[in-house]
Amino acid sequence: MALHMLGKDPNSDNGQSPTIYWDDETDHYVLQGWKLEDSAQLAGLDLPENETVIVFPRRMMPIFPEVKGSGPVD
Known part of the structure; x- marks a missing residue:
């Protein structure tokens, strides 16, 4: 998997998450x-065992x- 960072939340403290990546594979x-x-x-x-949920700002x-x-x- 080759991840490419597309961008980070400009309002996050110290450049932390959230972050968006794209997997080219x-x-x-x-x-x-x-x-x-x-x-x-x-x-x-209805969250299956192999999934997770995150909070992501609009x-x-x-x-x-x-x-x-x-x-x-x-």
């Missing part, structure tokens, strides 16, 4: 974010190439 995005730890929200999810959506209007990652 699978053509998938990989998202790094904060753990969802709210028990009420987690209880409302303000980061423009980092995705398709949202920027530049099409898929090359």
